[in-house]
Amino acid sequence: MARNNVKFKFKIYREDNPKEGYRSKRCSKCGGVKEINEFSKNKYTKDGLRVQCKDCVKEYYEENKEKIIKRTKEYQENNKEQIAKRAKEYRENNKEKRNRYIKKYRENNK
Numbered sequence: 001m002a003r004n005n006v007k008f009k010f011k012i013y014r015e016d017n018p019k020e021g022y023r024s025k026r027c028s029k030c031g032g033v034k035e036i037n038e039f040s041k042n043k044y045t046k047d048g049l050r051v052q053c054k055d056c057v058k059e060y061y062e063e064n065k066e067k068i069i070k071r072t073k074e075y076q077e078n079n080k081e082q083i084a085k086r087a088k089e090y091r092e093n094n095k096e097k098r099n100r101y102i103k104k105y106r107e108n109n110k
């Protein structure tokens, strides 16, 4: 009985069902049927609302924020030597190029 009820709700509140008096929506992430005001607006979707509820979007951003901070730190840590090496090489290469350029310039402008 309870299972049938859930199925029934799911059918009515499908996000692609533009039924009148449509006040709830099923979150694509947590699967919960929530009030329309629990979803942020999104002009790119059929019903003008995000497919995920505010709680899931918030959760997603919080999770992502931590991941981004962690990844950025890890990237900087992992690439510290590489970045320093590249910068050194770049300076050295540039120094040679620069010296060649100056030499050439001086020769051409004697």
Ligand SMILES: [Zn+2]
Pocket: 027, 028, 029, 030, 031, 032, 052, 053, 054, 055, 056
């Ligand atoms: Zn959700």
